[in-house]
Amino acid sequence: MHAFSYARPTSAAEAVEMFSRAGEGARFIAGGTTLYDLMKLDIEQPRHLIDVAAIQQLDGIDTAGDVLRFQALARMSAVATDEVVLRDYPVLAESLSKAASQQLRNMATIGGNLLQRTRCLYFRNGANGFYPCNRREPGSGCGAMGGLDRGQAVLGTSGFCTAVSPGDLPVALVALDARVDVIGRTGMRTMPIEDLYRLPGATPHLEFNLAPGEMITAIVVPKTAAGRASTYHKIRDRESYAFALASAAVALEMRGGRVERARIALGGVATRPWRAAAAEAELAGKTLTPELALKAGRAAFAEAVPGHHNAFKIELGARTVADAITIAASRSI
Template sequence: MRPFTYTRPAEPARAWTELGPDAMYIAGGTNLVDLMKCGVATPTGLVDIGRLPLTDLTPDPAGDTIRIGALVPNSDLAAHPVVRERLPVLSEALLAGASPQLRNLATLGGNLLQRTRCGYFRDPTMPCNRRDPGSGCAALDGDHRGHAVLGTSEHCIATHPSDLAVALLALEARVSIDGPNGPRVEPIEAFHLPPGDTPHRETTLTHGELITGVEVPTTALGAHSHYLKVRERAAFAFAMCSAAVALEVREGIVRDARIALGGVATTPWRARSAEAALIGAPPSSAAFAHAGDAAAEGAVPRRDNAYKVELIRRVVARALNTLAAPSTPEVPSTPEGDPA
C-alpha cells in the first residue's frame, strides 16, 4: 500500500495549482485505479476533478456543433437525443464499449486518456518503453497477437484502446484543454501522439493540463455514420479491429467520406487513403472493398498479428456496406465490452 494525498477542488484553476509534480488527476477512475492496483501508476497525490463544472452537453444554437464537457458520463452521452440522431457513430461506439455500470461512471475526458491494455505495459516486471522509457518493448518478440500494425515503431507496438476516440476522429472533433498556461483547442487528430522513439508521451497534454471538453461538428456527414467493432468475445473485449465510417452521397456519387480505425494502430487512426479512394466513386461493394484495401496500406504486421491486415480490409468494407444500406441496417449491440 503506497500512501498518497487526496484533494477535491471545486474549480479548474484550483485543480492544476493543487497538482504536485508526481500527482495525477482522477475522475471516474475506471482506468487509473486499475493501474494503481497493479503498480503501473504510483502517484504521490490524487486531485479529484469530479466536482468541476465540466458536465455540459449542449448543442450550439446555430445547430452546427455540440459541446460535450469532459465529465459527461459515457452513458449520458450515448443516450443524448442529438447524439443518437445527428452523430450515430458516436452513440454506437460508446455502446460497443464497457458495461452499463462502467459507462455510468466513465467520463469523456477519461476515455480519451485511457492507457493501453498491452499486458507488458501492465506488468511492472516486464520491459516496456511506454511505462519505463529505454527499457525495451517485450511485445516485439513476445505475445503480440492483439497489437498494432499501423503507426508502430521499434519502441512500441501497443494499440490504443478507446472506441470513443475513433468515432470522434471520424467526426473531426476538437479537444478543449486548460491548464497553467491557459486554454487551447486542438484537433483530435493531433491530440494522440504516435510512439516514435518517445512512446511514454501519449498525448500533447503537459503536466497540469486537463481536458475540459470536446466540440463535435453536427453535419450531414456525421448524421450518416456507423461504428463497427470486431472482437474475440462479446463481453469485456477490446477491438481487434473497429471502423468509424461516415458518407455523404449526392446524385449517386460519394462526395465526402470519413474513415477511422481502432484496435489496429498505436493511436486512433485516420484512414485518409481509404477516404480518397471513395470520393468521386459511386457507392458500391466494389468501391467499398477498394477502400478497405486502401485502409490497410502501410500496415507492418509481425509474426502473430498479420491477420489484422485482412481484418482491416473486411471491417472497413462491411461498415461501409452497412452504412450504405439503410433499409437493412445492422442493429447496434450493447454488449459488455471494454472498460472505458
C-alpha cells in the same frame, strides 16, 4: 498500493492550481475506472490525486448550438443515450455503447476515456520488472516484440512500441474532426483531436500532447450532415465487454449512390486513433459498390506492418472498413 494525498476541487481553475501546487507525482482523476486499476497493478504510483469529479461546470452535454459540446465529465452512458447523438451521430453513440460495460459507462467520463492507457498485455502485466515495456519504463525494451503479439498494432508502430491505442470514442471523434478544449496554467487552448495523440517513435511513454497539469474541459464536434450516415463497427473476440481487434468509424456524405465525401478512422489496429485518408480518397466522387468498399478498406492498410501473430488484422481490418462503409451508406437518406 502507495500512499497518496487526495484533493477535490470545485472549479477547473482550482483544479489546475492544485495540480501545480502538488508538483511532481500529481494526477487528475475523474471516474477512476482506468487510473485506480493502474494503481492497483502498480503501473502508476501517483503521489497526489486531484479528483475533478465534483466540478459541476465540467459536466454537461449541449447539442442545441452550432456544434455538439460535451463537457469532459459527461459520463459515457449519458453521451451514448443523448437523443440528438443517437439520432444524428450514430457513430458516436455506437462507439460509446460498444465500449466497456453499462456499469463502467455510468462511472467513466469522456475526458478520461480519451486519456486511457493501452491494454497491451506487456504494459499491464509487467510491473516490477516481470516484462520489459518501453511505454511503462523507458529504455527497458518491448516484451511484445518476439513475444505474443496477436493484439498489437499494425499501423503507426515503431521499433520501440507496437501497443494499440485502446479507446473507441477517440476513433469516432477523429472521423468527425472533433476538437479538444484544455485548460492549464497558461490559460485555455483548443486542438484537433488527432493532435492529442502521439506516435510512439522512440518515446512511447509520451502518449499525449498535454503539458503537465493541463486538463481536458470539453470535446467539441462540428455538426455535419454526414453524422446520420455514420457507424462505428467494432470487431472483437466476444460481442460485448471487450476491446477492439479492429474497428472502423465511417461517416459519409452521399448523393444518390455516389460518395461525395468520406471520413474514416480506425481502431484496434494502430498505435493511435488512425485517420484512414487513403480509404477516404478511394471513395470520393465514386458510386459505391461492394468492390469499391473493399478496395477502400484495403487502401486503409496499404502501409500496415504485421508482427508474428497479428497479420490477420490486415484482412480483418480491411473487411471491417468495407462493412462499415456499407452500413453507413445504408443510413444515408
